Amino acid sequence: MVKITRRRLLEAGAIGGALLGSYAVFKWITGEPTEIIVAILHRRVGHLQVDTESFEVFAKDFVAWKSEDTERLSLLSIVALPMRLVSTYRLLPTGHPLRRLENSVVSRYLLSTDFFLYGADESREVNYLSFYDPLTAVCRNPFAQPVTA
Numbered sequence: 001m002v003k004i005t006r007r008r009l010l011e012a013g014a015i016g017g018a019l020l021g022s023y024a025v026f027k028w029i030t031g032e033p034t035e036i037i038v039a040i041l042h043r044r045v046g047h048l049q050v051d052t053e054s055f056e057v058f059a060k061d062f063v064a065w066k067s068e069d070t071e072r073l074s075l076l077s078i079v080a081l082p083m084r085l086v087s088t089y090r091l092l093p094t095g096h097p098l099r100r101l102e103n104s105v106v107s108r109y110l111l112s113t114d115f116f117l118y119g120a121d122e123s124r125e126v127n128y129l130s131f132y133d134p135l136t137a138v139c140r141n142p143f144a145q146p147v148t149a
Helices: 006-030 034-045 053-065 067-085 097-111
Strands: none
Touching: 034 053, 034 067, 034 097, 053 067, 053 097
């Protein structure tokens, strides 16, 4: 049985801190802006019957749409892995930038799918149609009900 001493505890903490710091620096240098968007979608809409490949397609479209924030999104890739598992959404105050990003990503993704076209039915498969931007596709209304004669 290994005895836990204060010295071993400090060594383990230092090694853990160094590993965490190395990961953060690695992600800061090589992080992709799409990683945070995909992580948010996995956690927030991953329970739906959705093709997770569409998350990558949507993330690229979202980054192109938010091209002025690419650097910030790349920096947020540092927290992409933990955000797949743990949500800080309820801990953040209303209006916090990370909370607004999550709201924007989730709502824009769902508007880009056929989710609302079928009455927000969570039991059916959700298909990604195309990136929803009301300024470029003014005729597309995801809330419109089909007309039956």
